[in-house]
Amino acid sequence: MNAVNAVRAAAVRDRLLPIVAVGIVSIAAADSIAGMGKHVPKLLVLVLALAGATVLLAVETTQLFLGWLFVAPIFQGSASTSHLGHVLSLALYSAPPALLLVKHFTVDGPRPARKWFDVLPALYLLFLVGSLIITASGELQHGALGTLHGLWENVAIGIAIYYVVAFWRGRGPSFVAVARVLLVAAALQAVMAVVELATHWNLWHDTRWQRAGGDRSIATLANPAITGAFIGVGVVIALALLSWGGPLELRRLAVVMLMVGGPALYATKTRGPILGTLVAALLVLIPSRRSRLFGLGAIALAALTLVVLWPHIRSSSLYQNRIAQSQNVQERLVLQNISFKLIERKPVLGSGYDSFDRVKYDVPVSTGTLPYVVALKQTSHDTFLTILVEYGAVGFLLFLLPWIPIVAGGLRCARTPAPDQWFLVAMLATIVLLVINGATLDYRFFSFVPGLAWLALAFLRRRLSAASLT
Numbered sequence: 001m002n003a004v005n006a007v008r009a010a011a012v013r014d015r016l017l018p019i020v021a022v023g024i025v026s027i028a029a030a031d032s033i034a035g036m037g038k039h040v041p042k043l044l045v046l047v048l049a050l051a052g053a054t055v056l057l058a059v060e061t062t063q064l065f066l067g068w069l070f071v072a073p074i075f076q077g078s079a080s081t082s083h084l085g086h087v088l089s090l091a092l093y094s095a096p097p098a099l100l101l102v103k104h105f106t107v108d109g110p111r112p113a114r115k116w117f118d119v120l121p122a123l124y125l126l127f128l129v130g131s132l133i134i135t136a137s138g139e140l141q142h143g144a145l146g147t148l149h150g151l152w153e154n155v156a157i158g159i160a161i162y163y164v165v166a167f168w169r170g171r172g173p174s175f176v177a178v179a180r181v182l183l184v185a186a187a188l189q190a191v192m193a194v195v196e197l198a199t200h201w202n203l204w205h206d207t208r209w210q211r212a213g214g215d216r217s218i219a220t221l222a223n224p225a226i227t228g229a230f231i232g233v234g235v236v237i238a239l240a241l242l243s244w245g246g247p248l249e250l251r252r253l254a255v256v257m258l259m260v261g262g263p264a265l266y267a268t269k270t271r272g273p274i275l276g277t278l279v280a281a282l283l284v285l286i287p288s289r290r291s292r293l294f295g296l297g298a299i300a301l302a303a304l305t306l307v308v309l310w311p312h313i314r315s316s317s318l319y320q321n322r323i324a325q326s327q328n329v330q331e332r333l334v335l336q337n338i339s340f341k342l343i344e345r346k347p348v349l350g351s352g353y354d355s356f357d358r359v360k361y362d363v364p365v366s367t368g369t370l371p372y373v374v375a376l377k378q379t380s381h382d383t384f385l386t387i388l389v390e391y392g393a394v395g396f397l398l399f400l401l402p403w404i405p406i407v408a409g410g411l412r413c414a415r416t417p418a419p420d421q422w423f424l425v426a427m428l429a430t431i432v433l434l435v436i437n438g439a440t441l442d443y444r445f446f447s448f449v450p451g452l453a454w455l456a457l458a459f460l461r462r463r464l465s466a467a468s469l470t
Contacts (some may be wrong), residue, residue, distance in 0.1 A: 076447055121163070209223075231273070232280065240426035342389045384439060424460065
């Protein structure tokens with residue numbers, strides 16, 4: 001037993017030491033840069049970047065991926081509101097996916113065979129780069145670094161993670177390890193969201209959503225809809241694990257996630273993720289023989305509670321501030337009509353990269369009782385309409401087509417009893433939730449949560465490859 005313990009201790013040491021080194025180097029670099037004011041020597045930045053990259057490349061690939069997946073929601077979003085947080089976000093969120101991609105192309109080992117649709121995410125990214133060069137050259141001339149950084153974070157990271165995970169050389173990270181990391185990270189966000197609702201405190205001191213009579217929790221993800229969506233992902237993973245025979249070692253964690261998830265979703269006070277979580281949860285519960293009765297009972301109980309409490313709900317501040325906002329609904333309808341008119345103008349290739357907020361004033365549209373300026377002060381709140389506006393049918397098809405065969409194949413695999421059935425159900429439910437949420441806000445401003453959809457797709461794609469070999 002002593003020999004076994006020694007081996008385990010050595011393995012833990014070999015895994016933890018590089019991660020600790022990464023943290024020390026990153027914090028030291030960030031602190032030194034933060035203390036130097038606005039003028040940071042470019043040579044120092046280059047040296048620190050190379051040192052950090054060297055340390056990260058030394059970390060075992062699976063541990064690097066799981067570590068990134070855990071810290072990503074902490075350092076992507078509100079972290080960028082402070083100088084120190086921005087540096088840490090670059091080091092611990094933006095850089096690791098690039099290094100994972102480098103490892104992917106430089107490490108030998110077996111990987112799943114490619115299908116015709118696997119090239120489409122890369123073509124979609126190339127299409128966006130082409131659209132940027134042709135239609136938004138001014139952004140490259142006056143802010144090339146920021147524009148390219150935005151393209152990398154908000155689009156390319158998700159696609160990079162898709163290729164790394166779907167075509168992982170060798171065994172790849174286990175479903176249990178991935179689910180554990182996502183559950184812990186989502187539960188942490190949920191706890192912070194509940195604490196923020198009660199105390200107005202969040203980790204990065206981001207107060208943009210703390211408004212009189214309408215506070216909405218964001219934890220560390222900068223937007224309540226994004227925070228709610230990630231918490232919802234944790235909820236549906238927990239439900240899939242408990243109702244589809246997931247591993248016993250994760251069930252206590254799943255129960256904790258469900259206990260904190262509900263109050264945390266309420267703390268965000270955002271309709272999109274709440275609706276998406278409810279729909280995805282029902283799709284998890286009802287098909288399962290273990291939980292079908294529970295799911296139907298939950299629906300009946302929720303409906304009865306809604307009827308009984310409706311007078312109190314209707315008079316509550318939450319209803320008045322979030323649900324009964326007729327002006328908010330009118331603004332969304334005006335933006336929707338604008339999107340349809342813009343799509344009609346340029347249906348094939350769209351209006352160009354990141355063009356929605358420039359071209360939304362170019363089409364006449366009725367705003368009803370709302371002043372024109374008030375109606376157009378908001379940006380798009382529908383990811384998929386925005387893609388059609390900016391990139392046309394060509395861009396939209398490049399984006400959509402790989403999802404159809406992979407999700408369809410994932411549904412076929414999920415119908416077959418297998419040890420990993422719970423995880424497939426969880427990934428399918430995650431995609432449903434994120435699609436619904438994406439129809440209520442624009443993902444082009446966000447990175448990690450849209451990237452989770454690519455991650456779920458990657459695991460389904462990898463499972464299809466394994467199924468084809470059996």
